Amino acid sequence: MxxxxxxxxxxxxxxxxxxxxxxxxxxxxxxxxxxxxYLVKTDIDRVVDTSREQVMEGLLRIADKLYRRNPREWKKAGLADREAALARLGRYRDEAPPELAGRREGPAALQAFSPDYAGDRIQALLYGLLTMVDAAYEHKDEFFVLDSLDEQKLYNCARNMEIAVWKLAAARSDSGEPLLLANELDGGSRNLSFEREFGRVIGLLDFMSKVVADKNGRTITRVTHSLATSLFLPVGLLK
Structure with missing residues (x-):
């Protein structure tokens, strides 16, 4: 036997x-x-599952780091603590922030960098990025052999993460103060953990865009943009 x-x-x-x-x-x-x-799952499907999970977890780690440095943001919504703010972000599919007035993806994330925005800037930024990644992965949590992805959406999503990193470092209030505290480069206090985590997310998205492009036999359209003036690239609305 x-x-x-x-x-x-x-x-x-x-x-x-x-x-x-x-x-x-x-x-x-x-x-x-x-x-x-697993009869209807390929090796690539399992790679896609893992990459999506890692990207989403990376964004929530960034949210946690931002809330630790900017506790005033979760307090704006009258939440009990940072954990409640993170749990709210985890419900991004089911709980759209009313103060964003229906905005998602890039338009939502941009609110975080508007000097006049009175809501939770971290929620606006991460809600925008989470819904952007969700759209890039076609709003699916798990992938099977007949599912398909668009390499351009994944590529654009990676570039949007670069834009978010730049805006986090550059956005200032009218008085010249950072709108959100992130990396530190002053004297002996050198903290680049945000850039490292964003870099990991960007690497995963770029890797998946190349895997999908190769699978689909298509070429990614490379986008040249100025970080200083660029809006977020389309993802969910990309045709």
Whole structure:
């Protein structure tokens, strides 16, 4: 029996082997469990799943860092603490901030850098970026063999992260104060953790745009933009 099982496993495609998992069963016996969803999942689908998860987690880490440095922002909404603000961001699909008046993606993120905006700037920025990434991944949490992505949306999303990094560093109030405290470069206090986390997110999006372009047999249209004057590039509205 054991020999037949080994032979059967050797003849299985790698994708089917990935669908099997051996776990301890009753009385210490090993049991093999099979997840049928992996029959319709390719290796690329699993890479897409992981990249999306990592990008979203990276953006929420950036939100956490920003709220730590700018507690006044979550206090504007009368929230109990930073954790409540992060939990609110985690509901970005179901809970659109009323103060953004229906804005999503780039238009929402831009509100964070408007001197006249009275709402939570971190919520505006990260709600915009989260909905932007969600659109780039076609509003899906999990991908299967028949699902497809647009490499240009992923590429534009990566460039928008670069714009967000620049605006975080450059946006000032009328009195010359930063609208949001992020990186520090003063004297011995050198903190570039925001740029590092954004760099990781940008790298993941660029990697996925190349993988998808190769899979689709298409070429990405490279965009030249001035960070100082640029609006966020279209993602969800890209045709």
């Amino acid at each position: 054991r020999r037949r099982l080994i032979l059967a496993a050797a003849l299985l495609p790698w994708g089917l082997l990935g669908a099997c998992a051996t776990k301890p069963g009753p009385q210490g016996r090993s049991e093999t469990h099979f997840d049928p969803k």
